[in-house]
Amino acid sequence: MTNFLQYAVGGFATGSIYALVALGLALIYRSTRILNFAHGDITTAGAFVAFALLGIGLPFALAFGAALLSGALIAILFYFCVLVPAQRREATQLSQIILTLGLGLILQSLVAYFGGKEPQPFPFPLSDIEIYDVGGVVISQLSLGILGAALLASLLFYLLVQKTRLGLAMRATSENLPAAQTMGIPTRRILAFSWGMAALLGVIAGLFLAPLLLLDPFFMLEPFLKGFAAAILGGLNSLPGAIVGGLILGVAEALAGGYISIAFKNTLAFLIIIAVLLVRPEGLLGKEFVERV
Amino acid sequence: MDLVKSYRQELQLIRKPWTRVWVAFLLLMLLALPLVTPEYVAHTAALIFIYMIGVLGQNLLIGYTGQISFGQAGFLAIGAFTFGHLSRMGVPWPLGLLCAGIVSGIFGVLVGFPSLRLKGPYLAIVTLGFGIAVYQVFVNYEWLSGGRMGLIVPRLTPPFGLSETLFNYYFNFLFAILFTLLTYNIISSYMGRAFIAIRDNDIAAEAMGVSLTRYKLISFAVSSFYMGIMGGLYGLFLGYLEPNMFTFAESITIFVAVIIGGLAAVEGSIMGAAFVILVPQVFSSYKEMVPAIFGVTIILILIFEPMGLYGRWFKMRLYFRNWPYR
Amino acid sequence: MRKIIFLIILLLVSIFLPAVTFAADKVPGVTDSEVVIGITVPMSGPAALWGGMGLGNLAWAQHINDQGGIHGRKIKVVLKDDGYNPARALANLKGMKNDVFAYGCVIGSAIANASKDFLLDSKIPVVHVHANPRMWVGVAPEKMRHIFIAYPDYVDEAEAITQFAVNDVGVKKIALFGQNDGWGKSAKEGIERGMKKLTGKAEFVGFVPYEITERALGSHAMKLKETGADAVIIYGAPTQAALILKEMAKVGYRPKIFTANPLGDPLMYKIAGKLWEGAYPAVSANVAIPGVEPAGDKVADILVKYQKKLAGIKFLGVTGATTMMLIAEGLRRAGPNLTRESFTEAMMGLKDFRPEGMGGPITFGPKRHHGLNAIRMAHAEDGKHVPVTDYIIFEPLF
Structure with missing residues (x-):
């Protein structure tokens, strides 16, 4: 029983990682219908900025702040310099996806060139070794922090999107772009803001993940793919769905690994997703096209 | 741009006499290429031919039928390992290759079933899951992947005393031509029209009597068949297979080739395949910067030509046809 | 338009030019x-x-x-x-x-x-x-x-590590944590071969594989703990080795650690910290150990x-x-x-x-074209890898 709980708690900790990644992806998809393949790489770039600044002795708050800003900046620049010109020439949805992939490749390359390719320990205020023991089940301080960050971030975003004028504008832009433009919403700025926010969320995830997974140019590869899957499981256009999807994926994966087969852990996780999607094609909390043919 | 006057003309592969001359000239050039260039040009070209087949197949699925798939590496692996095992058992290669395509096609139908219910990114994740599952199955069952040393695929002995590279070039060239013609035929047949109808408006297509179930599944089957053939040829080309060669990155490469080349364009697929092979190869001395160069070229092409390389080609042709008028 | 054609021709020429030998x-x-x-x-x-x-x-x-x-x-x-x-x-x-x-x-x-x-x-x-x-x-x-x-050779190496672990360090139950590919599987074969020669002095209790890109290793650590092994042999990249050590420490599992030769890298101290202390990495016999x-x-x-x-x-x-x-x-x-x-x-x-x-x-x-088929075992002590065996030289394979 203790073992079962330990697997579940471990899965929960992993799941909150996926949830943080999924949040950023869902935010972008909601507002632009683009799957952002550069999400992991923007995240990595942000984490490397923080790492470099910590290396020259800046305090955590400053370094992390700069990392968040630089991540947001990359995304906003990408939106204005690449996506807007492409959209002006009527780029399709698919070619916009490939554009994000291009950005990802460039960032990956630059990070590897300037940041080095060897794994690095990432200094962080929360400890990964410090553990809390509750009746034989342990969870590390860092894992708790990640879970907290994921929940807090999604709560703040929920409030931002649902309760503020800015959020209203964001929703309007994502629901119906021409109508929003007609109503005088500066849609381009709103979309740029969405990109920036999504990248910010990504970098937050990256800052929490780097101490857990060790920092190197490819440390977001696996979390990105799983976060992607989690976002879809939860329903790509739903922010709470991203959290739920991430947690379910993490726990399912851990239990499948523990009790069925560790070698097929990833396959089992995807089988669960496929099964869920066949029952609910729009994801757990998604509200998209409901159509039968 | 062309005024098509009759249905017969519409079905013609090449409509203008001058185009015939150009195509013939191009084919002759390609036939002569490996004789006048050093070995690695022929090697790279052969690789492009192999990729062309897969990209053409995926373009049928993504470009013509409008279904996103990220599971290409899975089909590729199935085709490659099917071919590898069969040829090790002594099955003659044409039969082995055919089986590779068919087995891969059968799995294509299986993966196609969720496409009846799912769309866009939701379908993408199912196909992605399939790719990962195939990879894990091959990694974990050594009798499938040929053991921990990988699977050695016996290479063909080149006939007429050709060198290995030269033989590989012509061999794969033949297949590339074959599959290009096949693709042209598919898209101008009822099947191809049905694919396009599904992409443009599936409900209207259904109303017009196109069976969605059947043609979506056929589209998956055909594209996976192409991937399977590509897998077989790839195995034959490298002479060695291991599951690590078929990761998500491979799916992405083929996906990029389809989009960069241009959706729903056969010539585009050819250019796309050439692009994803040539760019990293030509710039391979730039070390860490290779992905950056790849990324920058992708972004530049798609910003300036959202229709992909085919779009540029199309406009160029139009320009020359109308020259000196603008 | 002309410019573009010119550029294309230029590109083609630049590709094929080096061809002229x-x-x-x-x-x-x-x-x-x-x-x-x-x-x-x-x-x-x-x-x-x-x-x-x-x-x-x-x-x-x-x-x-x-x-x-x-x-x-x-x-x-x-x-x-x-x-x-x-x-x-x-x-x-x-x-x-x-x-x-x-x-x-x-x-x-x-x-x-x-x-x-x-x-x-x-x-x-x-x-x-x-x-x-x-x-x-x-x-x-x-x-x-x-x-x-x-x-x-991986198999020879794993066999030598097994014998060292049982004969010199005295462990009884060995589990393997390894990359899910030829490398990890060769290690499995080597350990099995080593166990056969040790005839019952110790047993091989399980192989826990991970995927090359995988980094969330919590379940893997639990699985290793469940095998009850008092020693874990690691055949993986430095990143995963450091991560599995952390995860095992979290669930309170501290077996003796033995590793394949790429982990003889002093980098391990940097990324795994104190948890690396006391590990026994194999070191490729091609190099001297920096710092020692x-x-x-x-x-x-x-x-x-x-x-x-x-x-x-x-x-x-x-x-x-x-x-x-x-x-x-x-x-x-x-x-x-x-x-x-x-x-x-x-x-x-x-x-x-x-x-x-x-x-x-x-x-x-x-x-003889296999010039050297050898490793040696080291021990991680006070931030350094100190060699504890002489070169263990195996028969060259070819």
């Missing part, structure tokens, strides 16, 4: 002032870390050149990226064929296997292939006379002087540089009249050669 009966890649060595390594993509070995080669060549080169010739290294993709690696090798004197440092089992036939047929000298050496077993010695390898043996430090300092990027990955750099040391020794012995044949003969004449005084003795010969 000048036929001559001179030795490819050799002039009176220069000898060219071609290397293809992964420098981009998830396996990019191993590309550090290529940089090590480059740095050592620069060092040699600053010493005046060899017989008046400078060594020029052509370094290409293959992204760990076998088709690209093969194309790189074929592309360099007429311009290089020899190949150095091929990395990865898929790449080595896909290039094997080409390397055998091309008759171009190849020094050091960093891949499972078992792939060369069964190749006739006269067919591979130009191929030189000094890389320990001065020979290693000397080489590492030289390498970093030429390639700043090697500062964080000194051990990998030194490992890579041994390839260039072997090549340099071959060139030296081949004399001023350099041909591929004279180089091959010179390499086959190497006997008990220890590059820069590092590592175990390397010997090649007409019937």
Whole structure:
């Protein structure tokens, strides 16, 4: 029983990682219908900025702040310099996806060139070794922090999107772009803001993940793919769905690994997703096209 | 741009006499290429031919039928390992290759079933899951992947005393031509029209009597068949297979080739395949910067030509046809 | 529009221009002032870390050149990226064929296997292939006379680690945590073979595999704990080794740790911290251990002087540089009249050669192309890897 709980708690900790990644992806998809393949790489770039600044002795708050800003900046620049010109020439949805992939490749390359390719320990205020023991089940301080960050971030975003004028504008832009433009919403700025926010969320995830997974140019590869899957499981256009999807994926994966087969852990996780999607094609909390043919 | 006057003309592969001359000239050039260039040009070209087949197949699925798939590496692996095992058992290669395509096609139908219910990114994740599952199955069952040393695929002995590279070039060239013609035929047949109808408006297509179930599944089957053939040829080309060669990155490469080349364009697929092979190869001395160069070229092409390389080609042709008028 | 066509033509010309080679009966890649060595390594993509070995080669060549080169010739290294993709690696090798004197440092089992036939047929000298050496077993010695390898065999290594763990450290139950590919599975075979020879003194209680890109290893740690092993042998990359140590510590599981040779890297202390203390890493017998043996430090300092990027990955750099040391020794012995044949003969004449005084003795010969198949065991003490056994030298495989 203790073992079962330990697997579940471990899965929960992993799941909150996926949830943080999924949040950023869902935010972008909601507002632009683009799957952002550069999400992991923007995240990595942000984490490397923080790492470099910590290396020259800046305090955590400053370094992390700069990392968040630089991540947001990359995304906003990408939106204005690449996506807007492409959209002006009527780029399709698919070619916009490939554009994000291009950005990802460039960032990956630059990070590897300037940041080095060897794994690095990432200094962080929360400890990964410090553990809390509750009746034989342990969870590390860092894992708790990640879970907290994921929940807090999604709560703040929920409030931002649902309760503020800015959020209203964001929703309007994502629901119906021409109508929003007609109503005088500066849609381009709103979309740029969405990109920036999504990248910010990504970098937050990256800052929490780097101490857990060790920092190197490819440390977001696996979390990105799983976060992607989690976002879809939860329903790509739903922010709470991203959290739920991430947690379910993490726990399912851990239990499948523990009790069925560790070698097929990833396959089992995807089988669960496929099964869920066949029952609910729009994801757990998604509200998209409901159509039968 | 062309005024098509009759249905017969519409079905013609090449409509203008001058185009015939150009195509013939191009084919002759390609036939002569490996004789006048050093070995690695022929090697790279052969690789492009192999990729062309897969990209053409995926373009049928993504470009013509409008279904996103990220599971290409899975089909590729199935085709490659099917071919590898069969040829090790002594099955003659044409039969082995055919089986590779068919087995891969059968799995294509299986993966196609969720496409009846799912769309866009939701379908993408199912196909992605399939790719990962195939990879894990091959990694974990050594009798499938040929053991921990990988699977050695016996290479063909080149006939007429050709060198290995030269033989590989012509061999794969033949297949590339074959599959290009096949693709042209598919898209101008009822099947191809049905694919396009599904992409443009599936409900209207259904109303017009196109069976969605059947043609979506056929589209998956055909594209996976192409991937399977590509897998077989790839195995034959490298002479060695291991599951690590078929990761998500491979799916992405083929996906990029389809989009960069241009959706729903056969010539585009050819250019796309050439692009994803040539760019990293030509710039391979730039070390860490290779992905950056790849990324920058992708972004530049798609910003300036959202229709992909085919779009540029199309406009160029139009320009020359109308020259000196603008 | 014209401009674009012009650009396309320019591009095509630039691709095919290098193709125009000048036929001559001179030795490819050799002039009176220069000898060219071609290397293809992964420098981009998830396996990019191993590309550090290529940089090590480059740095050592620069060092040699600053010493005046060899017989008046400078060594020029052509370094290409293959992204760990076998088709690209093969194309790189074929592309360099007429311009290089020899190949150095091929990395990865898929790449080595896909290039094997080409390397055998091309008759171009190849020094050091960093891949499972078992792939060369069964190749006739006269067919591979130009191929030189000094890389320990995974199965032999795992067997030696097992015997060391049971006989010298006294563990009773061993579990394996390994990469889910040929490497991890070879280790499994080696441990099983070792157990058979130990006849009941200890048992092998389970293999927990992980995927190469996987980093969330909580379940893996639990699985290892459930096996109840008092020792875990790790066959994985430094990242996963450090992560599994952390995860095992979290669930309160502290077995004795034994690892494969790439983890003999002092980098492990940096990324795993205190948890690494007390581990028993195997160390490849090709190198001296930096920080403990001065020979290693000397080489590492030289390498970093030429390639700043090697500062964080000194051990990998030194490992890579041994390839260039072997090549340099071959060139030296081949004399001023350099041909591929004279180089091959010179390499086959190497006997008990220890590059820069590092590592175990390397010997090649007409019937022996596996120059050194050896490791030694070290112990992580106070931030250093201290060797605790002599070189454990296995039978060369070919």
